[in-house]
Amino acid sequence: GAGVSQSPSNKVTEKGKDVELRCDPISGHTALYWYRQSLGQGLEFLIYFQGNSAPDKSGLPSDRFSAERTGGSVSTLTIQRTQQEDSAVYLCASSFDRSHEQYFGPGTRLTVT
Amino acid sequence: DAKTTQPNSMESNEEEPVHLPCNHSTISGTDYIHWYRQLPSQGPEYVIHGLTSNVNNRMASLAIAEDRKSSTLILHRATLRDAAVYYCILRGNYGGSQGNLIFGKGTKLSVKP
Numbered sequence: 001g002a003g004v005s006q007s008p009s010n011k012v013t014e015k016g017k018d019v020e021l022r023c024d025p026i027s028g029h030t031a032l033y034w035y036r037q038s039l040g041q042g043l044e045f046l047i048y049f050q051g052n053s054a055p056d057k058s059g060l061p062s063d064r065f066s067a068e069r070t071g072g073s074v075s076t077l078t079i080q081r082t083q084q085e086d087s088a089v090y091l092c093a094s095s096f097d098r099s100h101e102q103y104f105g106p107g108t109r110l111t112v113t
Numbered sequence: 114d115a116k117t118t119q120p121n122s123m124e125s126n127e128e129e130p131v132h133l134p135c136n137h138s139t140i141s142g143t144d145y146i147h148w149y150r151q152l153p154s155q156g157p158e159y160v161i162h163g164l165t166s167n168v169n170n171r172m173a174s175l176a177i178a179e180d181r182k183s184s185t186l187i188l189h190r191a192t193l194r195d196a197a198v199y200y201c202i203l204r205g206n207y208g209g210s211q212g213n214l215i216f217g218k219g220t221k222l223s224v225k226p
Binding site: 004033035042043044045048056058059091093101102103104105106107 | 147149155156157158159162200213214215216217218219
């Protein structure tokens with residue numbers, strides 16, 4: 001079956017521009033997570049959505065980062081006024097619910113020049 | 114957050130068993146032990162998880178010490194495709210931020226033909 005998909009796969013942007021990253025979770029999965037992975041580093045949790053509940057935003061590094069999940073399915077991570085330190089691979093994952101294993105997408109590689 | 118300690122790297126020969134250790138001396142009674150792996154240029158992939166008893170699935174086995182302060186991921190017959198970074202993660206009860214996956218640096222496994 002279809003896994004988690006993310007778009008674009010690569011994004012190059014200029015410092016100060018806004019970017020939107022998209023995640024299509026596995027159909028039927030109620031939980032959705034965003035992580036980022038900087039070069040040579042482990043994964044850093046950003047935000048978590050569960051059904052219609054308020055998202056857990058505890059991992060967002062600054063108020064330039066925000067995310068939405070529309071209709072309990074597709075999610076968009078928005079980074080405003082991008083900085084060079086935002087360069088990383090942004091990974092999305094979904095799971096049947098919070099207690100189940102997470103399935104990860106291939107990620108979006110963001111490069112801020 | 115409950116922490117895990119893993120060796121930075123390990124080497125194995127193809128078709129031989131691999132034992133990947135993980136120490137988690139501060140584990141709490143409600144923490145599950147999760148293992149994920151990340152192949153080069155891919156998102157992480159769920160491997161296995163357990164609470165107290167040893168667990169087996171098609172990918173691997175998880176051996177958990179009686180005091181739960183350590184565990185070992187066992188790949189019964191390593192293949193070249195098993196070369197990846199393996200993450201041992203403690204995951205608390207599924208409410209609140211303790212349910213999030215906190216990734217450390219993991220163990221980079223190299224498999225020699």
